[in-house]
Amino acid sequence: MMEKRSIIWFIVAGLLGGVLLNGAAFAAGKHTDGDSGVHTDEHGTPLGVPGDPHKVDRTIATSSRPITSTASRHCP
Amino acid sequence: MGGFESIHVVLVPGADALAFEADIAAAAERGVLAHVVEYDPPKGHPIDDCEAYYQAVSMQIHAVAADIRAQAPDARVFGFGRNLGGSILAYHAARPDEFREDFQGLVMIGVIPELSTFRIHGDHSSAQRFRDSLSGPTEIARIGDIAPLDMTASLATHPVDRCLIQIGEQDDYMDDRAVAIFRKLESRFPSEWLDDVHAMAAPDTVARRWAFIEALAEGGRQS
Numbered sequence: 624m625m626e627k628r629s630i631i632w633f634i635v636a637g638l639l640g641g642v643l644l645n646g647a648a649f650a651a652g653k654h655t656d657g658d659s660g661v662h663t664d665e666h667g668t669p670l671g672v673p674g675d676p677h678k679v680d681r682t683i684a685t686s687s688r689p690i691t692s693t694a695s696r697h698c699p
Numbered sequence: 700m701g702g703f704e705s706i707h708v709v710l711v712p713g714a715d716a717l718a719f720e721a722d723i724a725a726a727a728e729r730g731v732l733a734h735v736v737e738y739d740p741p742k743g744h745p746i747d748d749c750e751a752y753y754q755a756v757s758m759q760i761h762a763v764a765a766d767i768r769a770q771a772p773d774a775r776v777f778g779f780g781r782n783l784g785g786s787i788l789a790y791h792a793a794r795p796d797e798f799r800e801d802f803q804g805l806v807m808i809g810v811i812p813e814l815s816t817f818r819i820h821g822d823h824s825s826a827q828r829f830r831d832s833l834s835g836p837t838e839i840a841r842i843g844d845i846a847p848l849d850m851t852a853s854l855a856t857h858p859v860d861r862c863l864i865q866i867g868e869q870d871d872y873m874d875d876r877a878v879a880i881f882r883k884l885e886s887r888f889p890s891e892w893l894d895d896v897h898a899m900a901a902p903d904t905v906a907r908r909w910a911f912i913e914a915l916a917e918g919g920r921q922s
Contacts, residue, residue, distance in 0.1 A: 663714045663740040664713075664714065664715055664825050665714055665781075665782035665783060665872075666714060666782055666783045666786075666814065666872075667714035667740050667783050668745075668826075668832070669828060671828055676824040676828070677824045677827040677828060678827075678828065679828045679831045695734055695735060695736050695763045696735040
């Protein structure tokens with residue numbers, strides 16, 4: 624019983640961590656692609672690794688995904 | 700209200716999707732309808748797939764402009780492009796098809812004038828990361844392949860009185876090479892050097908670009 628509860632807490636903590644990490648990237652004003660985790664600067668260049676802004680984080684810099692269409696938004 | 704009747708503004712943000720909050724507020728104050736183009740960040744190979752990416756975003760820009768005209772045939776449509784969005788908007792306006800007629804005027808906001816030069820030679824972390832994202836020296840030597848997509852190339856045939864270029868004096872993306880390129884461009888296009896940073900959202904910067912399109916709209920009405 625105790626073991627089952629631990630597993631549930633582990634899953635809940637993982638989900639919360641994911642939400643917080645995405646929120647932090649959004650708050651930093653950088654684009655986060657929801658399904659691939661690609662982060663870019665204003666010119667579409669992948670963001671740097673923590674502590675070294677000159678180096679690309681190759682764990683998130685994907686280069687083979689197709690271009691997908693997105694919407695426009697109307698601001699009255 | 701001034702000369703803003705029947706005006707629409709299409710806003711193309713940078714790849715970081717930074718919102719055009721100040722311009723959306725300025726549009727609301729003037730009774731102008733603003734339309735934000737929302738697009739995905741670049742995917743595919745950074746050199747080989749770059750033009751396909753520009754074309755895909757350009758199609759989205761055209762869809763927005765076409766939708767405006769479908770609903771308001773007499774609409775006067777202007778485009779604001781920030782950072783990468785400006786590079787793509789300039790590319791869109793240079794297309795050899797009906798797309799180039801989508802806009803009566805453009806404003807280039809914090810746009811690196813030659814992204815290829817910036818990425819080949821730049822010391823900025825963005826330029827270094829671009830080189831770092833490539834597979835090695837062979838690919839780095841091919842960065843010049845994207846030069847035809849540079850803003851300078853796209854604006855080469857653009858009507859000079861229908862494009863304003865806004866440059867931030869505190870913009871850390873603009874190195875000496877970019878400044879030298881802007882000095883050449885300002886002999887052709889209206890150019891404003893402003894006390895602003897890369898996002899170019901200071902009140903004076905925003906007011907000046909709205910004054911530019913208001914003047915264009917007034918001129919269009921009189922002609």
